[in-house]
Amino acid sequence: MSESRGARWRRRAGWFVRHPYRWSRFLIDHEVRHQEMAFGEDPRFLDWRTLYRLCRRELARVVGVPTSTLDGYFAEIAPARVDLARQLAELPRAGALMQAPLLYVLVRALRPRAIVETGISSGYSSYFLLAGLRANGRGRLVSLGLPEVAVSVEHEARFAPERRVGARPVGWLVPDELRAPWEIRFGPSETLLEPVVRELDGDFDVFLHDSAHRYATMRFEYETAWSHLGPGGTLLSHDVHASAAWPEFVRAHPSAPEAELDHDLGIVRRLDVPGR
Numbered sequence: 487m488s489e490s491r492g493a494r495w496r497r498r499a500g501w502f503v504r505h506p507y508r509w510s511r512f513l514i515d516h517e518v519r520h521q522e523m524a525f526g527e528d529p530r531f532l533d534w535r536t537l538y539r540l541c542r543r544e545l546a547r548v549v550g551v552p553t554s555t556l557d558g559y560f561a562e563i564a565p566a567r568v569d570l571a572r573q574l575a576e577l578p579r580a581g582a583l584m585q586a587p588l589l590y591v592l593v594r595a596l597r598p599r600a601i602v603e604t605g606i607s608s609g610y611s612s613y614f615l616l617a618g619l620r621a622n623g624r625g626r627l628v629s630l631g632l633p634e635v636a637v638s639v640e641h642e643a644r645f646a647p648e649r650r651v652g653a654r655p656v657g658w659l660v661p662d663e664l665r666a667p668w669e670i671r672f673g674p675s676e677t678l679l680e681p682v683v684r685e686l687d688g689d690f691d692v693f694l695h696d697s698a699h700r701y702a703t704m705r706f707e708y709e710t711a712w713s714h715l716g717p718g719g720t721l722l723s724h725d726v727h728a729s730a731a732w733p734e735f736v737r738a739h740p741s742a743p744e745a746e747l748d749h750d751l752g753i754v755r756r757l758d759v760p761g762r
């Protein structure tokens with residue numbers, strides 16, 4: 487189920503010991519005041535190593551590979567941090583999934599044929615999923631999201647006034663060299679997800695929920711994706727504490743290995759696919 491109390495305190499202590507000032511500010515601004523933050527203010531963006539170390543064992547258990555294998559995959563993506571920091575540090579996170587570097591490690595370990603994600607925004611999660619697919623040399627990503635701007639002119643002016651780039655479209659963060667296996671479909675997941683997973687039925691292996699974190703949408707996306715995932719498929723969800731949908735879902739599948747990675751990124755694997 488969710489993190490045990492002991493694991494939660496160990497994780498918090500891990501962050502606090504390494505980044506006492508930044509972690510305290512993060513807790514006050516993000517968790518208490520619910521303020522929009524810049525990427526560069528978030529300890530999870532600044533320190534991928536701590537992010538990874540705090541959950542590598544859980545990740546290895548659920549994925550079913552040795553931690554040493556995952557360590558190798560993590561080492562591959564670590565250099566990208568410098569480049570991303572240069573581009574992103576002052577910009578608003580716009581809801582980005584801050585554990586996204588873990589998605590790269592997962593994609594490398596699972597070698598999926600197809601991935602479906604909901605909720606695109608700037609494309610931080612898409613970036614890591616696509617980087618993993620490129621390193622694998624196979625697989626495609628279908629991302630479903632609303633046709634909004636990811637970062638508004640007002641946001642950018644507040645966080646990085648000297649840049650004056652203007653509004654940034656959905657997915658702006660993903661560079662051209664990663665886009666070949668990427669398909670964006672615009673519209674609410676409530677309308678688009680069913681036809682997409684039906685089309686891919688049994689041929690897609692990873693699903694990530696990061697759209698609207700409300701009970702009905704979460705529950706609908708989990709059930710819809712789960713019923714079409716291929717054998718060994720993996721379902722991920724951001725913001726698992728946002729509603730009762732995640733705990734209910736994992737309770738309903740007691741034999742499926744699951745974990746909560748570094749607070750609020752849930753993962754559950756479908757190792758038996760009856761009827762296929």
Ligand SMILES: C[S@@+](CC[C@H](N)C(=O)[O-])C[C@H]1O[C@@H](n2cnc3c(N)ncnc32)[C@H](O)[C@@H]1O
Pocket residue numbers: 580581582583584586604605606607608609610611612630631632634673674675676696697698703
């Ligand atoms: C939390 S952000 C996604 C962040 C993104 N995964 C990343 O890592 O940068 C949520 C996004 O979901 C979109 N969204 C909200 N409701 C949705 C829905 N019903 N279907 C699809 N997308 C939705 C919002 O427009 C927003 O861009």
